[in-house]
Amino acid sequence: MGTARNGDEDVVIKASLISKYFPGVIALDNVDFEVRKGETHALVGENGAGKSTLMKILYREYSEDAGSLYIDGKNAKGMGIRQVRNLGLSLIHQDLNLVPVFTVAHNVCMGLEPVNKLGFIDWKELKQKAAPYLKEISSDIDLDAKVEELSNSQQQLVTVARALVAHPRFLILDEPTARLDQKSTEALFDFLDRCKEKGITIIYISHRLEEIYRLCDRITVLRDGEKVLTAPVQELAQTELVKHMVGRELKQQIPKGEASIGEVVFSVRNLNPMAKAKDISFDLHSGEILGIVGSIGAGKSEVARAIFGADRKQSGVIRMQGEELKIRDPRDAIDAGIALVPEERRKQGLVTTESIRKNMTLPSLGKNFCAGGFWIKQRKEKEAVAKSIKDFRLATPSPEQEARLLSGGTQQKVVIGKWLLSDSKIYIFDEPTKGIDVGGKHDIYKMIVDLAKNGAGVIFISNELDEVLALCDRTLIMFNGRLVKEVINKDTTKNELLFYVMGGKDNGSKSG
Amino acid sequence: MGQKADNWNKFIANYGLLLAFLLAIIVFSLWSENFLRWGNVQNILIQTTSLGVCAFGLTLIMMMGEIDLSYAGLTGMIGAVMLKMIMAGYSPVSVVFVCLAIGMASGLCIAILVVGLRMSSFMVTLAAWFIYMGLERYIGHGVTHWIYKYDENILKIVQGHAGPLPVPIIIMLGLFLLCWLFQTRTRTGQYILALGENIEAVKEVGLKANLLKGGTFVAGGLIFGLTGLIETLRIGGSMVYSGRFLLIYALGAVFLGSAAFKAGKYNFPGTLLGALFFYTIINGLTLNMVKFYYIPLVQGLFLILAVAITTVKRGEIEQVQF
Incomplete structure (x- = not known):
C-alpha cells in the first residue's frame, strides 16, 4: 500500500487501533480506518464484519473500548452525538x-x-x-x-x-439502497454526485458491487472485526474484492450424508409478492434442501411470506405434486402441508408466555392430538413432546417451562419442533440460525437434514453464505427482488455466491 | 366507496367519544331539568378538578411510553403532611410550596430509578404507591383531621372565586391549557411525544433523551403534588388513603381520552374529555336517583366503547400477521 505521506494532511477522519467488545464477541479488533477529504470511501464486509459498529463509533453512538479517533483534527474521545454533529458529521442509519x-x-x-x-x-x-x-x-x-x-x-x-439539515461535511450512509426502489436509488446517486462536487466527504456502506464501483474512490474491507485492506477502487477487480471479503474458506462441518433427491414436489411459477420481489419461479424436489440467499432488501422473506399466505400476492401459481394450490392465508398453507419457520421467532413464531408443550403442539392440535376434534389427547401430546425434547436436545428443565425463559437457540428449536410434529411436506426456514450460538446452530442443521432425509422438501433462506453452502444441495441467489442465479452447491464456492449476492454480472470473469 | 367508508371510520375514531359525551348530556338534560343549570355544571367541573389535574400529569408520562402510578399514594401522603403543617401553624404559602416540592422530589426519585438504573416504571411506581401509603399512615396515624378547625385561610384556595369562575375550575382549565400548549407547540413537548413514538429518533439527532425522560417524570411529580394539594383542600381534611380512587379513574380518563380526537394516541383534550365524562355520568345518574352501584357499570360500558373505537382505528394500520 505504500506510504502516502503527501496524503496525510488530507486525512479528515482517522481511527487508530479501534477495538470494541460485546459480551462474547470481539466486534472490532485493532482496526485502523482513514478517510481523506472529499473522497467517497466504501466500507465493505460480510454480515457481522463490524461495519455498522465502526460507523456507530464514529457517530459516537458507541464508545470504543480501545484506540483513538480524530475527526477533522479533533480528538473525538468523550464527545457525544451532538458534538460530532456540530463538527459536521451525519449518519444515515439502516434503521429508519x-x-x-x-x-x-x-x-x-x-x-x-x-x-x-x-x-x-x-x-x-x-x-x-x-x-x-x-x-x-x-x-x-x-x-x-x-x-x-x-x-x-x-x-x-x-x-x-x-442528515442534511445539520450541514454535514462528512456523510456516512449505512446500506442506504437496501430499502430504496429503483427511482429513489437513482435520485440518491444523483444527490451523492452533487455532494461530491461540493467536496463533502462520504463513507458508503453497501453490499452491492455496482454501487461501490459507480460511486466510490477507495475501499476498506473488514472481515471478522479486522481490517483486511484499504485500496483505490480502480486497482481492485470485483472478483478480487470478493475474495478479500471472504478470506480463507473454512468448510463448515455439517453432518450430512448422501442426499437422496427425488421428484419435483413443489413448484412456484411467476410469483409476484405485493412488494420487493418479482417474477419468482423455481422447483423443489423431495429430499432436497434448497437455499435462497441475498442481502437485506433482496426480497427473500417476501417470497417466503407470499408462498405461505402470510402476505397477499399479486399473482403466481404454486403447485404441490402437480396440483395447483389456492393459498389465501397461512391456514390454507398449513392444510396443504407447508410450514414456515419465520425470521422473528419471538414475534411471529412463539407464544412466549406459554409452555414448551403448548407451543409445540399448537399447529397440529386438531390434526394429530384431538379426539373428536375437541378434547385434547393429553397423554399422546405429552409423549410426543417428551420425544421431541429428547430428539432435539432442548435445554429445558421440563416440558411445562414457559417459552420466554428459554435461550434464543432453544426457542428457535421449539419453533422448528412444533412444525415437525405437524408432518408437513414442505418446510420453509427464514434465517433460522440468526443470533444463535454454535451448538444451537448444529442441532438446527441436524433437524433440517433429518427432515430432508425423511423425504420433505426444504427451503432454507439465509444471509450466511457459509451455512447455505454447507447445508443446501442447490442455491438460488436473489438480487434486487429477482432470482439472478442458480448454482449446484457441490460445484460452487463462497466467492461465487458472494459475487452474485452483491450483484456481480455473469460476463465478468468467473471467480476461483 | 372505500374512500367514503374510510373517512367515516376516521371520523368515528376521532370524534366518536365526543358524540357519545354530547349524547349523554342530551339524555341527562331531558331526564332532569336541573342537569344543565349553571350551578350543576359548576359542580361537575369542580368535582372533576383533582381527577383532571392528576390525569394531565399521567398523560404526559404515558405519552412518552412510561407509566407512573405513584399518585395513588402520593395524594394521601401529601394530605397527611399538609395537616401536620397546618396544625403546627405554617402559612398557606409554605404549605403549598412543600406540597409541590414533595411531588417534584418524588418524580426525581422515580426518574433516577427508571432512567438512571433502567428499572421498570410500572414496578417502581407501584412500589412508590405502597411506600407512600405506609408513610401516610406513619405521618397521620390514620386519623382524619379537618382543616377548618385550624386554618380557614388556606381553604380559600379552593373555595374562592376569580371573576365568575370558582378557583378549582380555573386551576384545572389553566393547567389543561398550559399542558396542551406545551405539548403541541413547544419543542420539548414534541420531543416528549417523540420519546414514546421512537426513542431512537430522538437520540439520533443528538438530543438528550434520558434527560428529557427524567425531566418529564419530575414534571409529572409536580402535577401529582398539585393533585394532592387540591384533593386535600377539596375534601377539607386528610382522609385515609384519599388518593386511592384516583388510581382507576385517572388511568380510565387517560385511556378513554386516547380514543378521542387523535384516536389511539394519548392527548390532553381527550384526557380532559375523559375526566369530564366520568363525573358527568356520576352526576347525571345521581341527580336522577339511580342506585349508586349502576354508576361504575355505566362507566365500564363506556370504557369498552372507547377500546372498541381505538381497535377499529388500529385495524386500518395493522397488517395481517400470523
Missing part, C-alpha cells in the same frame, strides 16, 4: 429512526425546529426550512404528510434530508 406521527417537515428539522418569541414552534418557518433539504433528494414527498403514511423508500429519503 423517524417519528411516525410527525410530519415529514418536522422529522427533517427534528432537534433544530425554529421557534417564535413565545417559544412555540413556528410551523410555517419549519416547513420552509425543511423544503430545500427535501428537494435535494426528492420532489414528490409532501412536507405535510405524516411519516407513517410514506413507503419505506420515501422514509429512507426523509432520513437523508434530515
